[in-house]
Amino acid sequence: MESLQIKTASKKYPVYFGERILENLHSVIEDVCPSVSNILVISDETVYKHHGKALMKELPNQALSYILPSGEGAKSFEHFYNVQTFALEHGLDRQSLIIAFGGGVVGDLAGFVAATYMRGIPFIQVPTTLLAHDSAVGGKVAINHELGKNMIGAFHQPEAVFYDISLLETLSEKEWRSGFAEVVKHALIYSTTFYDWLKSSVSTFEDLKGETLIQSIKEGIKVKAEIVANDEKETGIRAFLNFGHTLGHAIEAELGYGEITHGEAVVIGMCFAFEIGKELIDTTFPLEKLKEWLHKLGYRTDIPQGLDKNNLVAKMKADKKAQHGQINMVLLKEIGEPLLMKVDEKTILSLLSETST
Numbered sequence: 007m008e009s010l011q012i013k014t015a016s017k018k019y020p021v022y023f024g025e026r027i028l029e030n031l032h033s034v035i036e037d038v039c040p041s042v043s044n045i046l047v048i049s050d051e052t053v054y055k056h057h058g059k060a061l062m063k064e065l066p067n068q069a070l071s072y073i074l075p076s077g078e079g080a081k082s083f084e085h086f087y088n089v090q091t092f093a094l095e096h097g098l099d100r101q102s103l104i105i106a107f108g109g110g111v112v113g114d115l116a117g118f119v120a121a122t123y124m125r126g127i128p129f130i131q132v133p134t135t136l137l138a139h140d141s142a143v144g145g146k147v148a149i150n151h152e153l154g155k156n157m158i159g160a161f162h163q164p165e166a167v168f169y170d171i172s173l174l175e176t177l178s179e180k181e182w183r184s185g186f187a188e189v190v191k192h193a194l195i196y197s198t199t200f201y202d203w204l205k206s207s208v209s210t211f212e213d214l215k216g217e218t219l220i221q222s223i224k225e226g227i228k229v230k231a232e233i234v235a236n237d238e239k240e241t242g243i244r245a246f247l248n249f250g251h252t253l254g255h256a257i258e259a260e261l262g263y264g265e266i267t268h269g270e271a272v273v274i275g276m277c278f279a280f281e282i283g284k285e286l287i288d289t290t291f292p293l294e295k296l297k298e299w300l301h302k303l304g305y306r307t308d309i310p311q312g313l314d315k316n317n318l319v320a321k322m323k324a325d326k327k328a329q330h331g332q333i334n335m336v337l338l339k340e341i342g343e344p345l346l347m348k349v350d351e352k353t354i355l356s357l358l359s360e361t362s363t
């Protein structure tokens with residue numbers, strides 16, 4: 007089992023990763039939460055069906071579980087409230103531990119429950135998707151609002167991240183595609199070395215196995231770790247991790263949560279940010295080559311049909327990076343050279359019209 011250390015202003019914690027490491031979970035819990043009173047596992051139906059038994063076998067018999075429906079819809083006020091009610095009814099206290107067992111949806115919701123229950127209790131992320139190499143690290147936890155993604159949330163770091171990569175074997179191709187988008191994002195904002203390696207190593211999702219998978223996850227987490235170590239609460243460079251998300255989140259909210267995966271929306275958002283970059287900054291980035299690779303991997307890079315462009319712009323203006331109602335987007339001058347820039351909504355509206363099908 008390998009490990010990395012995450013050091014943020016508020017907390018230091020380990021990220022353990024490797025294949026078939028679940029049997030080590032109890033000793034990690036003893037290490038990071040030695041005086042835990044009881045445990046609540048929060049998961050979703052699909053994850054629990056595939057891997058629930060294997061997880062619960064590693065926990066004390068009294069461990070509780072709360073199973074959410076699968077998918078983005080679980081990041082709602084209703085499910086948040088229901089989990090809090092369950093926790094209260096079952097007597098969770100400040101010595102209780104929440105285990106988020108699932109992808110980014112479970113991690114974000116369970117983390118937000120942990121952040122707010124009795125003003126904050128510990129939690130451990132046990133991620134089960136590729137995407138969660140991103141969501142499980144860094145402490146952003148949230149639920150969605152009809153008016154925007156992750157609008158209600160907190161920064162609450164986990165006590166540990168425990169990533170058994172073998173659990174990913176049951177993921178569908180759609181979910182590999184969604185998760186890989188955030189790996190590509192990490193490479194693009196960080197370094198040519200990471201990006202070139204990724205591009206030459208992954209031509210189909212079949213390639214995401216063994217060492218290539220471990221390396222992709224490890225490098226992605228390292229990028230995230232370095233950024234959150236310097237800016238835990240997004241007062242500056244953490245915004246770079248939001249590359250592709252200004253439009254991506256707007257598309258997810260406009261289409262209806264769960265109609266498009268997070269990663270697929272981020273890919274469209276990243277390509278759009280490159281188009282904006284062509285207009286506003288001096289960049290030589292070969293966007294067509296990136297798109298060629300993305301299309302081979304089955305991504306769409308154009309804006310889905312039928313979306314109202316004015317509504318998209320309104321959502322982009324409501325994004326958390328906006329300042330005084332002005333849209334702030336992450337653009338890339340070159341690979342590894344992100345910058346945050348105010349973009350006029352007229353520029354956005356006209357490019358949205360040009361790049362839509």
Ligand SMILES: NC(=O)c1ccc[n+]([C@@H]2O[C@H](COP(=O)([O-])OP(=O)(O)OC[C@H]3O[C@@H](n4cnc5c(N)ncnc54)[C@H](O)[C@@H]3O)[C@@H](O)[C@H]2O)c1
Nearest residue numbers: 052076077109110111134135137140141146173176177268
């Ligand atoms: N907090 C952050 O920093 C951060 C970062 C990136 C994304 N996110 C959020 O993460 C969410 C997306 O996460 P996700 O893509 O992991 O979605 P998800 O948690 O909904 O998982 C995707 C689907 O795969 C299923 N699944 C999960 N693990 C599985 C497994 N091992 N085998 C089979 N099926 C499995 C789930 O049931 C679900 O249907 C979005 O809400 C996004 O906003 C948060």
Ligand SMILES: O=C(O)C(=O)C[C@@H](O)[C@H](O)[C@H](O)COP(=O)(O)O
Nearest residue numbers: 140144146155156244247248251326
């Ligand atoms: O960790 C971050 O910071 C990110 O922006 C990572 C993103 O991939 C992730 O989707 C995050 O949840 C977006 O945050 P938000 O603040 O735009 O809601």
Ligand SMILES: [Zn+2]
Nearest residue numbers: 188251268272
């Ligand atoms: Zn994301």
